[in-house]
Amino acid sequence: MSAGLGGRGPAMGSMTALAPVRAVVGSRVSDTHGDEGKVSHLVQAESAARHALSKEWEIVGSFEDLDVSAEVTPWNRPDLGPWLTERQGEWDALVWAKVDRAFRSAKDCADVAHWAEENHKVLVFTDDGITLDYREGRESSFGNELAKVFLMLASIFAEMELKRIKARVTAAHRHLRKTDRWAGGQPPYGYRIVDRPGGGRTLEPDPVTSEAVRYMGRLLLEGQSQWMIATALEAAGFDTPATHAYKNQGESYSSKRKTPPSNHWNPSSVGKILRSPATVGLKLTGRSVKARTIARDAKGLPIRMAEPLFTEGEWAAVQAAMDERSVTKERSNGASPWLGVPHCDRCGDRFYRQLNFAKNGKVYEYYRCAKTAGKPACKGQSIKGERVTAAIAALVERLAGLAMTVRRFIPGEDHTEQLNHVTQAMRDLREEKRRGLFDYPGGDDEYSEALETLVDERRRLAALPQRPSAWVEVETGQTFADAWTQADQEHRRQLLLGLKARLYMAPAVEGWYLPAELEARVRQQCA
Missing domain, CATH: 3.90.1750.20 (Putative Large Serine Recombinase; Chain B, Domain 2)
Structure with a gap:
């Protein structure tokens, strides 16, 4: 059933004829990905525009909210919102194709209808045959009261349909998961x-x-x-x-x-x-x-x-x-050439490079002890760049014959990794329970059944022989000198850092430090 425009007062007839209704037409689509979504907004806009032109209204604007849910209140929609706020003085009638394109909430519907009445606007839903005309002199017409009833009923049905859609989608996703x-x-x-x-x-x-x-x-x-x-x-x-x-x-x-x-x-x-x-x-x-x-x-x-x-x-x-x-x-991007290799002999912290530019264009390179959180810089701990370079060259010569190795991961045999998967699944399951993701009818039973299955599987796997995963060092067939020759500057720095080689330096004393394990390898292989 449709409800037409409210009765026209005799005093307003001539004024209305002199002032044509300014209409804004528009559309809304929740999802434009499907075939229907790609054309739905065009069909809606065409229906709204056809109605406005049939009434000889002047179309002064349009709105098009694509990929926007009807749950978003009309005032917060990206395209429609401005027409209800700062641009509300530019139009008289707002035209939609259907109620469910405008609202999926009875509250939003009531709020917009009340707003239209206060601001003397016309609301039209062409395909549903509903029109509310709140222009001055028409507010209390019988047509408006009847149209309001049909509009509220339509919005309630739209809200119910949205809840059914959400329930179906939720159930489908729960199954698909x-x-x-x-x-x-x-x-x-x-x-x-x-x-x-x-x-x-x-x-x-x-x-x-x-x-x-x-x-x-x-x-x-x-x-x-x-x-x-x-x-x-x-x-x-x-x-x-x-x-x-x-x-x-x-x-x-x-x-x-x-x-x-x-x-x-x-x-x-x-x-x-x-x-x-x-x-x-x-x-x-x-x-x-x-x-x-x-x-x-x-x-x-x-x-x-x-x-x-x-x-x-x-x-x-x-x-x-x-x-x-x-x-x-370790910082890599934009790092100084030997960041992490030279260290302060006094406090043990790394040195940081500093470049000083002289007026004659010459550049002076220094490595200094820097202030860090909770520690001041060590005074006087400044080393010229050429001394650091020379010390690194001596260190490289010391390491030249060292056989290079790479760390290889040996995965656990038997059922170690499977046990880890089950244990992690139990942690994830308990975390989802804590976050309320099983808060739906039957969710507690589903959680208990899944947890019981995992507990049984963990017991079965734990009873089997297990061997943990481990890292092992495997020789690559290269010496340190070979790797150094083939590497660029950043990879050379990474080679030294990978060996945990350290240069502990002071202005008057120079030297380097190697971890005990690496020092033993050097003595054995480079003797």
């Missing part, structure tokens, strides 16, 4: 979305970005820092996650960005990717990177939805290497 089906969104770096046998979508390694992830892991296990890995990725021409998504995730993703993202790799991105369980094919759940946890099946075990990019041993080695690097963070 326990399967190897991809629920939607941008895939983790290293993977791409493909059709799943039996229906739905899933993931498989992306031919290009999966190689980038494996390359990161290989460089990390070779001893390179995250900064060095980021530099290597750029040199190799690998796109960053944002750039790859912009190029490959379709028109709907690209349309949200006005300009292409920067294709500059940073150490933080490298760390996040190498830390993510998604790189071994595990399914993750959560709205943000920080909130993501490993998804589990009905038994509480991690769901593997794609081929892993690392073997179990490689993954454990990568995580161990990341843990080791997180203990002491």
